[in-house]
Amino acid sequence: MWPRMLPILLVACLTSTGLRAELSGEDYLGGSAIPDPTERARVQALIDAERQREAERAETLARERAEEETRRRMQRDAEAASRPQGEVLTQTYCGACHAPERLQSARHTGLGWTLTIARMRWLNGARIPPEDAGRIRVHLARTQPADPARAIMEYGWAAVLALLPVAWVLRRWSRRSSATYRSPREPGT
Ligand code: HEC
Incomplete structure (x- = not known):
């Protein structure tokens, strides 16, 4: 008998209004979750103050970062100036x-x-x-x-590279002088 009841139970579960969320979409929109206007104003003020603090913190952080960056740059420049x-x-x-x-x-x-x-x-x-x-x-x-x-x-x-042209000139010069010296005496060459 239980297995036959299962589909019915399943349908009952899925369609039952009792299982649906109690909150409607509107409840998530600002305000209506807190019906009392003074309470709402108080909470809103808290949120605003926190946002303000958050913005200030971000500003301080950005300023600190900029200062740190300037300090580092000056240090680098000073280092560079002191190096050769x-x-x-x-x-x-x-x-x-x-x-x-x-x-x-x-x-x-x-x-x-x-x-x-x-x-x-x-x-x-x-x-x-x-x-x-x-x-x-x-x-x-x-x-x-x-x-x-x-x-x-x-x-x-x-030194070798510098001497190469000198050696070349010397060799040519010595060849030419020996050639002019030898030619009349050795007809065969
Ligand atoms: C545009 C890129 C470039 C710049 C700038 C440059 N080099 Fe080079 N350097 C090379 C390349 C490419 C090689 C490898 C080929 C060669 O030896 O010519 C090399 C090789 C060398 C070597 C190894 C070979 C050797 O003779 O011992 C030395 C040392 C060197 N460079 C010194 C310098 C110095 C000092 C400067 C600055 C005045 C300099 N390089 C600037 C590209 C560069």
């Missing part, structure tokens, strides 16, 4: 493409830095005004000099 100019320039210009630790690990002679910076400017597209490039070069050559092995290598290459 070359360091700041290096960070500004070279830091655009290189991580600081990568830059700091590089070591070159003065010549090496001149060539590296020239390569950055002419081949890699670093836009650095010439006078700043000069300051960066001086700074890097002083703070990140090459170790002796690298110095020998860099200046060695420079």
Whole structure:
């Protein structure tokens, strides 16, 4: 008998007015839940005061944030001003493409830095005004000099490159003089 009653019970449950919510949509709209006008005014005043406080809190927070930001910026500027100019320039210009630790690990002679910076400017597209490039070069050559092995290598290459044209001229010159010297005596050559 119970299984047969179940659908009836189900329909009864779903249609029964007793199961519906007691509140109507209007009850959620402001005011009508509190019928007494003085009480309503009191609650409204509380809500308004809380909203006011909330707005003030947001304003204070925004002001504090702005102050903090200004303070940080001033601190940064002061730090930048106290650091050597070359360091700041290096960070500004070279830091655009290189991580600081990568830059700091590089070591070159003065010549090496001149060539590296020239390569950055002419081949890699670093836009650095010439006078700043000069300051960066001086700074890097002083703070990140090459170790002796690298110095020998860099200046060695420079010396070889500088001597190449000299060697070429010397060779041509010695060939020509030996040719003019030999030709009358050795007809076969
Ligand atoms: C526009 C991007 C860019 C800027 C700005 C830049 N570089 Fe480079 N740099 C590169 C690229 C690309 C390479 C790798 C190719 C090469 O070695 O030429 C490189 C490689 C290097 C290397 C490794 C090779 C070596 O010779 O030891 C050093 C050191 C270096 N850069 C230093 C600098 C310094 C110092 C500056 C600032 C004056 C600078 N870079 C600015 C793009 C840049």
